[in-house]
Amino acid sequence: MRHRRSLGILGLAFAGALLAAPVQAEEPKHGGILRIYHRDSPASASILEESTFSTNIPFMGVYNNLVLYDQRKPQNSIDTIVPELAESWSLNDDKTKLTFKLRSGVKWHDGKPFTAADVKCTFDLLMGKSKDKLRKNPRETWYNNVADVTTNGDNEATFNLKRPQPSFIALLASGYSPIYPCHVSTRDMRVKPIGTGPFKFVEFKQNESIKIARNPDYWKKGFPYLDGIEFTIIPNRSTAILAFIAGKFDMTFPTEVTIPLLKDIRTQAPDAICKVAPINVSTNIIVNRDVAPFDNADLRLAVAYALDRKAFIDILAEGHADIGASMLPPPEGVWGMPPDLLATLPGYGPDVKANRAKAREIMEKLGYGPQKHLALKVSTRNIATYRDPAVILIDQLKDIYIDAELDPVETSVWHAKASRKDYILGLNLTGNAVDDPDQNFYENYACGSERNFTGYCNKELDALFDKQSQETNVEARKKLVWEVEKKLVEDVARPIIMHPRQGTCWRPTVKNYTVMVNSSYNGYRFEDVWLDK
Amino acid sequence: MVSYFVRRLTLMLVTLFGISIIIFLLLRVVPGNIVDILFDSAGMVNPAEKAKIERELGLDRPIPVQYLSWIGGIARGDLGYSYVSEKPAIEEIAPRIPVTAKLALMALIFSIAIGIPLGVISAVKQNSGVDYFLRVLSLTGLSVPAFWLGLLILMVFVARFGTIPIYTEPTKNLWEELLLYTVPAAAVGFRSSALIMRLTRSSMLEVLRQDFIRTARAKGASARSVNYNHALRNALLPVVTIVGIEAAFLIGGLIVTETVFNIPGVARFLVEAIRTRDYPIVQNLVMFIAIVVVAVNFFVDLAYAALDPRIKYAE
Numbered sequence: 001m002r003h004r005r006s007l008g009i010l011g012l013a014f015a016g017a018l019l020a021a022p023v024q025a026e027e028p029k030h031g032g033i034l035r036i037y038h039r040d041s042p043a044s045a046s047i048l049e050e051s052t053f054s055t056n057i058p059f060m061g062v063y064n065n066l067v068l069y070d071q072r073k074p075q076n077s078i079d080t081i082v083p084e085l086a087e088s089w090s091l092n093d094d095k096t097k098l099t100f101k102l103r104s105g106v107k108w109h110d111g112k113p114f115t116a117a118d119v120k121c122t123f124d125l126l127m128g129k130s131k132d133k134l135r136k137n138p139r140e141t142w143y144n145n146v147a148d149v150t151t152n153g154d155n156e157a158t159f160n161l162k163r164p165q166p167s168f169i170a171l172l173a174s175g176y177s178p179i180y181p182c183h184v185s186t187r188d189m190r191v192k193p194i195g196t197g198p199f200k201f202v203e204f205k206q207n208e209s210i211k212i213a214r215n216p217d218y219w220k221k222g223f224p225y226l227d228g229i230e231f232t233i234i235p236n237r238s239t240a241i242l243a244f245i246a247g248k249f250d251m252t253f254p255t256e257v258t259i260p261l262l263k264d265i266r267t268q269a270p271d272a273i274c275k276v277a278p279i280n281v282s283t284n285i286i287v288n289r290d291v292a293p294f295d296n297a298d299l300r301l302a303v304a305y306a307l308d309r310k311a312f313i314d315i316l317a318e319g320h321a322d323i324g325a326s327m328l329p330p331p332e333g334v335w336g337m338p339p340d341l342l343a344t345l346p347g348y349g350p351d352v353k354a355n356r357a358k359a360r361e362i363m364e365k366l367g368y369g370p371q372k373h374l375a376l377k378v379s380t381r382n383i384a385t386y387r388d389p390a391v392i393l394i395d396q397l398k399d400i401y402i403d404a405e406l407d408p409v410e411t412s413v414w415h416a417k418a419s420r421k422d423y424i425l426g427l428n429l430t431g432n433a434v435d436d437p438d439q440n441f442y443e444n445y446a447c448g449s450e451r452n453f454t455g456y457c458n459k460e461l462d463a464l465f466d467k468q469s470q471e472t473n474v475e476a477r478k479k480l481v482w483e484v485e486k487k488l489v490e491d492v493a494r495p496i497i498m499h500p501r502q503g504t505c506w507r508p509t510v511k512n513y514t515v516m517v518n519s520s521y522n523g524y525r526f527e528d529v530w531l532d533k
Numbered sequence: 534m535v536s537y538f539v540r541r542l543t544l545m546l547v548t549l550f551g552i553s554i555i556i557f558l559l560l561r562v563v564p565g566n567i568v569d570i571l572f573d574s575a576g577m578v579n580p581a582e583k584a585k586i587e588r589e590l591g592l593d594r595p596i597p598v599q600y601l602s603w604i605g606g607i608a609r610g611d612l613g614y615s616y617v618s619e620k621p622a623i624e625e626i627a628p629r630i631p632v633t634a635k636l637a638l639m640a641l642i643f644s645i646a647i648g649i650p651l652g653v654i655s656a657v658k659q660n661s662g663v664d665y666f667l668r669v670l671s672l673t674g675l676s677v678p679a680f681w682l683g684l685l686i687l688m689v690f691v692a693r694f695g696t697i698p699i700y701t702e703p704t705k706n707l708w709e710e711l712l713l714y715t716v717p718a719a720a721v722g723f724r725s726s727a728l729i730m731r732l733t734r735s736s737m738l739e740v741l742r743q744d745f746i747r748t749a750r751a752k753g754a755s756a757r758s759v760n761y762n763h764a765l766r767n768a769l770l771p772v773v774t775i776v777g778i779e780a781a782f783l784i785g786g787l788i789v790t791e792t793v794f795n796i797p798g799v800a801r802f803l804v805e806a807i808r809t810r811d812y813p814i815v816q817n818l819v820m821f822i823a824i825v826v827v828a829v830n831f832f833v834d835l836a837y838a839a840l841d842p843r844i845k846y847a848e
Contacts, residue, residue, distance in 0.1 A: 051576035412565035
């Protein structure tokens with residue numbers, strides 16, 4: 001009996017030791033090079049000039065923002081914003097002055113001190129007010145509400161807003177909002193960036209590799225844990241995945257593993273940790289409403305009713321995508337419409353047959369029918385992620401007397417063609433860097449925005465954009481946002497087909513990496529990621 | 534002989550001049566330019582900013598002026614700047630040339646080392662089991678796409694050996710280089726070796742039936758001596774021609790191989806430069822490849838005289 005009790009105690013002790021072991025193993029370790037493959041060669045290292053996470057992922061670690069989304073929390077929201085170069089921030093009473101108290105003693109990678117002047121320089125650049133110009137400025141609309149940025153000494157910068165914009169800070173927390181040094185030209189920032197971030201730029205060999213190394217003078221003491229990160233550029237997806245399986249890399253390129261490839265990884269590298277999450281990049285239809293036949297609102301509505309979103313999701317993403325309107329749907333999306341409300345919008349009802357009957361009814365009223373089909377082209381980029389949904393769209397349109405033909409556009413001229421409105425119906429992908437209505441609405445739907453390819457312009461909605469943007473009560477703002485979403489769907493501004501999910505995989509030795517679930521642009525500071533090797 | 538050299542060199546210069554015009558014009562016929570690509574990565578197009586960048590890069594000038602500017606630059610040893618990396622084109626191109634040169638050389642050595650002996654064996658053992666096997670092997674080599682073969686090799690390596698023979702970091706010594714290049718060189722050289730094998734076989738069969746071979750055998754020469762000293766030397770002429778042509782075709786095969794095995798050479802870089810409409814890189818790289826191909830063919834012509842004493846480059 002005594003012997004049995006001793007064994008029991010030993011067993012408990014052993015179990016206790018086993019339980020305690022992982023806790024000890026989770027103690028962060030310094031050192032090691034994180035090896036990641038990169039899907040392509042980014043156009044430049046200047047995050048402010050690019051609109052792709054091909055740039056954000058390798059270079060976000062070089063910079064700091066004033067504020068940033070907490071890198072350990074998967075869902076970005078106003079509540080997860082943490083200070084970075086700013087120690088604190090405050091709004092004046094009428095909420096038009098957003099003042100940041102800046103961290104002192106921060107140095108750029110070249111040793112020069114960081115001051116409030118750098119903050120002003122950065123936003124003057126973004127607002128087109130500085131002498132040195134960005135070669136491209138894709139997010140100029142984000143700062144439409146900023147009158148100017150003023151400084152008070154070296155450690156205080158104030159954004160003077162034209163009107164209150166409670167979620168303006170959400171834009172500043174994005175991976176797209178790094179602070180640039182005044183003393184480095186925009187040209188140098190494209191090829192040899194200088195930041196204040198946890199990693200220093202080492203080299204960028206076109207089509208070969210990108211290397212960043214630990215910044216030993218980083219203002220956040222003890223960080224980063226890694227000695228560096230090496231990105232090997234492997235454009236061939238099959239080679240890249242095989243290399244990850246073979247152990248050449250610690251991590252796949254974030255949010256780039258498709259569902260079928262994820263299955264390969266899970267089979268061939270069962271120890272890999274994989275996470276599938278929405279990327280907040282919607283697959284949508286762009287409609288040229290300025291020319292016939294889609295200058296007719298009813299015809300646009302017929303297209304909206306023709307969509308079988310579930311079929312798209314099942315065929316293209318094996319069920320790993322979400323149905324939503326313009327904003328990313330819940331639970332990952334903060335502002336998206338709840339499903340019951342979504343189902344009431346034109347074309348979103350679950351009865352596809354009924355929707356299509358309605359679409360055919362509209363088409364027949366417009367003079368089309370089994371004997372008279374409408375012939376048109378569906379233009380899209382000639383790459384699989386665009387082309388595949390376009391083919392399904394063409395198939396679905398057949399049900400409503402539309403005989404569409406695929407017009408694959410050479411990828412380099414896609415945006416030029418879309419901006420010229422040289423299309424009738426197009427299939428597009430739209431990435432939202434921040435899960436916030438201000439970013440999405442002003443960038444993609446506001447009158448005059450450069451990224452509003454359809455040229456959709458509704459002054460009433462513009463006013464509603466402003467109204468929701470100024471609303472401080474979250475629930476009240478959500479209602480306004482859903483009102484906007486409803487109107488966008490009814491107007492067939494840019495019918496959203498789906499919000500896909502993609503996978504990221506890493507080896508168990510990679511610790512503290514968090515996949516963000518409502519943006520694929522903001523989670524790559526890598527300062528608290530460490531390797532258990 | 535001197536006049537032959539002068540004639541050939543003049544012809545080479547005319548050929549290269551023609552190529553330079555064709556490359557230059559073709560690039561500009563293709564829709565989109567670097568500015569479209571730059572804006573593509575920004576997800577928008579601003580016509581005013583686009584025009585400004587085009588002006589900065591000199592793309593708004595008339596095409597003949599752009600051409601003269603490029604050719605003038607080459608004459609001065611200035612290859613211009615890469616539009617994408619904003620670095621001198623020579624800095625981007627030069628480090629990649631040895632990578633591709635090594636791979637191409639190894640592939641060529643592989644194809645000759647495998648193709649010629651197997652072609653001889655196949656011819657000597659005509660209609661035997663060995664011959665049938667080698668003929669099937671050569672047909673396989675000609676019909677298997679390099680891309681598919683490359684991926685298959687990678688999959689086998691991962692599944693069987695738990696490793697993958699691709700480039701991820703610069704090699705540190707000769708052994709690592711050999712390891713890195715051997716598999717891709719074999720993958721790309723497989724097709725060429727098959728072609729060389731078939732050509733060697735048919736050429737050998739033709740030569741083996743000629744009178745001088747019968748005479749050599751009648752004089753008591755060993756089979757080895759007849760096959761290699763008498764027959765092979767005479768059968769090599771068409772093989773040398775095909776090796777010269779294959780050296781040019783190899784670039785095409787290397788594009789695929791460098792992509793699959795992720796080797797940062799000239800071929801893959803060229804494809805990427807075409808995609809991004811990086812005119813200075815594409816123009817200079819294609820010119821470089823053209824020079825290599827023209828030079829290789831020139832040396833192949835010279836090799837004829839060495840192999841066949843009847844051929845003389847006289848007045």
